[in-house]
Amino acid sequence: MLPDLERLIRLQELETAVSQARRAVEAFPARRDALEARLAEHTGRIEAVDRKLAEHKTARRALEKEVAAVQGRLTRFKEQSMAVKTNKEYHAVQSEIAGADAEIQRLEDLILEGMLEADELADDLEKARQALAEEEAAVNEERTRLEQERDRHQGQVERHAGDRAALVADLPPPHLATFDTLIRGRKGIAVGAVRDGRCGSCQVRLRPQLYNEVRLNEGLIQCESCQRILYFPAEADSPSPAPR
Numbered sequence: 001m002l003p004d005l006e007r008l009i010r011l012q013e014l015e016t017a018v019s020q021a022r023r024a025v026e027a028f029p030a031r032r033d034a035l036e037a038r039l040a041e042h043t044g045r046i047e048a049v050d051r052k053l054a055e056h057k058t059a060r061r062a063l064e065k066e067v068a069a070v071q072g073r074l075t076r077f078k079e080q081s082m083a084v085k086t087n088k089e090y091h092a093v094q095s096e097i098a099g100a101d102a103e104i105q106r107l108e109d110l111i112l113e114g115m116l117e118a119d120e121l122a123d124d125l126e127k128a129r130q131a132l133a134e135e136e137a138a139v140n141e142e143r144t145r146l147e148q149e150r151d152r153h154q155g156q157v158e159r160h161a162g163d164r165a166a167l168v169a170d171l172p173p174p175h176l177a178t179f180d181t182l183i184r185g186r187k188g189i190a191v192g193a194v195r196d197g198r199c200g201s202c203q204v205r206l207r208p209q210l211y212n213e214v215r216l217n218e219g220l221i222q223c224e225s226c227q228r229i230l231y232f233p234a235e236a237d238s239p240s241p242a243p244r
């Protein structure tokens with residue numbers, strides 16, 4: 001292969017890798033925020049159960065106060081029942097006592113019901129806390145992985161100028177100028193492989209003569225449609241693997 005063509009291919013690989021790395025670095029904050037959102041969802045669930053438990057506590061205290069009040073009335077009715085003079089008075093007080101007893105029973109049923117619900121909520125809370133702990137572990141692992149990936153990409157971006165200088169050191173300036181013009185004007189692709197007789201970038205079919213010239217990889221040949229510099233990939237004779 002023509003050494004300049006090989007250099008241009010490697011320069012294209014570098015530019016493609018660096019622009020991917022740059023996009024990955026830019027995407028990092030959003031990916032990290034998405035991780036934090038996963039935790040926030042769990043924290044929100046825990047807070048909701050916590051609030052419900054607090055409501056239950058308040059309701060239970062109110063019911064217990066009511067029970068105490070009814071019990072106070074009951075004590076007074078029982079004292080009154082000792083002092084009744086007539087049958088009518090006796091029946092009236094007995095009816096009040098029965099009413100108060102029923103009310104206490106009703107309130108205590110409500111308290112018991114609330115306690116059962118609170119037990120279930122406490123179970124839910126425990127489960128939600130466990131789920132949060134598991135999610136935290138998963139998120140921390142994922143965050144570390146993302147940060148390492150970001151650092152790797154960041155390093156690639158920072159090394160770009162040096163890597164590029166090394167690659168272009170032996171490249172004649174006019175070739176580099178063509179490359180730079182193309183990469184700016186052609187969506188980051190200045191050098192592209194020929195696949196199935198077509199320019200792999202713009203898909204235009206090559207004239208047979210041009211195709212045969214490209215196959216040799218011994219010249220800098222540009223696509224007649226998109227102007228990109230063409231080369232014939234080594235693997236092109238066999239079914240081509242997915243481009244990287």
Ligand SMILES: [Zn+2]
Nearest residue numbers: 199202223226
């Ligand atoms: Zn083309």
